[in-house]
Amino acid sequence: MRQVRHLLQSKGSDVYAIAPEAPVLDAIRQMAERRVGALVVMKGEALSGIVSERDYARKVILQGRSSAQTAVADIMSGEPLTISPETDVFDCMRLCTERRVRHLPVVEGGRVVGVISIGDLVKAVIDAQAEQIEQLKRYITS
Numbered sequence: 001m002r003q004v005r006h007l008l009q010s011k012g013s014d015v016y017a018i019a020p021e022a023p024v025l026d027a028i029r030q031m032a033e034r035r036v037g038a039l040v041v042m043k044g045e046a047l048s049g050i051v052s053e054r055d056y057a058r059k060v061i062l063q064g065r066s067s068a069q070t071a072v073a074d075i076m077s078g079e080p081l082t083i084s085p086e087t088d089v090f091d092c093m094r095l096c097t098e099r100r101v102r103h104l105p106v107v108e109g110g111r112v113v114g115v116i117s118i119g120d121l122v123k124a125v126i127d128a129q130a131e132q133i134e135q136l137k138r139y140i141t142s
Helices: 005-009 024-034 054-061 089-099 118-142
Strands: 038-043 047-054 103-106 110-116
Touching: 005 089, 005 110, 005 118, 024 038, 024 054, 038 089, 038 110, 047 054, 089 103, 089 118, 110 118
Parallel strands: none
Antiparallel strands: 038 047, 103 110
16 A cells, blocks of 8 residues: 555655735635645744635635635634655545545644645555556466
């Protein structure tokens, strides 16, 4: 089984962050430019939360708030569920489905070293299953 560490090595471990006092408009622009669905919210070196497209839709658009006048801190999900690089991909998938989260910050030594999404996990699980199927095919046909 694959660990999150392997997943970060294959997808990249770029961490895109924003400060809690930044306007939501800056967060949405950064997500669009980087083609990601969420940003970690960092206060200095400390993880404060995570802000996602979903938070934006629910807490800004649907409530008729201004993206330029609303701070990220007002809409972010505080105290996000985090995982370590050694966490098994299948355990992460279970966490995401049970807790209904789409993004998991990866923390090692008190530092955010990456973020994985439910999409990353689905791909990793499918790839692992495809590899197992190929191994079984080789075993059966040899």
